[in-house]
Amino acid sequence: MLSAISPASAAEAYEATYFARKCGLTRDEALRIMREAQAGAKTPAEGKPKG
Numbered sequence: 001m002l003s004a005i006s007p008a009s010a011a012e013a014y015e016a017t018y019f020a021r022k023c024g025l026t027r028d029e030a031l032r033i034m035r036e037a038q039a040g041a042k043t044p045a046e047g048k049p050k051g
Contacts, residue, residue: 012034
């Protein structure tokens with residue numbers, strides 16, 4: 001299966017496949033959601049005081 005998303009590591013592909021099967025998504029949809037969630041976790045919450 002070819003993907004329009006950049007290649008995934010073996011662990012990321014395995015997790016995406018599991019998530020896709022569990023949630024009724026395609027593997028590409030699951031991988032995109034996982035990456036979006038990971039990118040969101042790296043940015044600080046807006047309005048949250050620093051320190």
